[in-house]
Amino acid sequence: MTQQAAALQTYNNELVKCIEDLYSKREELNRQIKLEEEEKERLQHDIQILSEKLSKVEKSLAQRLAARATFDRTIGETEAAYTKILESSQSLLSVLKQEAGNLSRATEPRRKDH
Template sequence: MTQQGAALQTYNNELVKCIEELCSKRDELNGQIQQEEEEKSRLQHDIRVLTEKLSRVNESLAQRLAARSTFDRTIAETEAAYMKILESSQTLLSVLKKEAGNLSKATEPRSKGH
C-alpha cells in the first residue's frame, strides 16, 4: 500500500502542479485580455474624436467650396461686364473720331477755286 500511496502522492503533486500552471497561464492571458480591452477602449475614443473632427472639417470645407464658387461666379460676371464696357468704349471712340473728322471737314475753309 505504501507504494500505491507514494504513486498517489506523485500523481497528486503533478495534478496540483498542472493546475497551478494552467492558472498561471490563465492569469497571463487575463492580463493580455485586459490590455487589449484598454487599447480597444482608447482606439474607440480616438475614433470618436477623429470622426467628430472629420465632420467639422467636412462642414468647413463645404462652406469654403461654396464661397469659392461664389467668388468664381462674381469674377466671371465682372470680367464679362468689363469686356462689354471695353467694347462699348472702343465703339464710342471710333464714332467720336469719325464725327470729329466730319466736323473738321465741315469747318475747313473752302478752296477759292470753286
Template sequence: MTQQGAALQTYNNELVKCIEELCSKRELLNRQIQQEEEEKGRLQHDVRVLTEKLSRVNESLARRLAARADFDRTIAETEAAYMKILESSQTLLTVLKQETGNLSKVTDPRGCN
C-alpha cells in the first residue's frame, strides 16, 4: 500500500503543479487581454478624435472651395468687363482721332485751296 500511496502522492503533486501552471498561464493571458482592451480603448478614442478632426477639415475645405469658386467667378467677370472697357477705349480713341483729323482739315487754312 505504501507504494500505491507514494504513486498517489506523486500524481497529486503533478496535478497541483499542472493546475498552478494553468493558473499562471491564465493570469498571463488575463493581463494580455487587459492590455489589449486598454489599447483598444485608446485606439477607439483616437479614431473618434480623428473622425471629428476629419469632419472639421472637410467642412473647412468645402467652405474654402466655395470661396475659391466665388473668387474665380468674380475674377472672370471682372476680366471680361475690363476687356470690354479696353475695346471701348480703343474704339473711342479711333473715333476721336478720325474726328480730330476731320476737324483739322476743316480748320486748316491750307486745306481750303
C-alpha cells in the first residue's frame, strides 16, 4: 500500500504543479490583455485626435479651394476686361490717327495745279 500512497502523492504533486502552471499562464495572459487594452485605448484616443485634425484640415482646405476659385474667376474676368480695353484702345488709336490724317489734309493749303 505504501507504493500506492507514493504513486498517489506523485500524482497529487504533478496535479498541483499543473494547476500552478495554469495559474501562472493565466496571469501572464491577464498581463498581456491589460497591455493590449491600454494600447487599444491609446490608439482610440489617437484616432479621435487625428479625426478632429482631419476635420479641421478638410474644412480649411475647402475654404482655401473656394478662395482660389474666386481668385481664378476674378483673374479671368479682369484679363477679359483688360483685353477688351486693349482692343478698344487699339481701335480708338486707329480712328484717331485716321481722323488726324483727315484733319491734316483738310487744313493744308490746296495746291493749285498749273
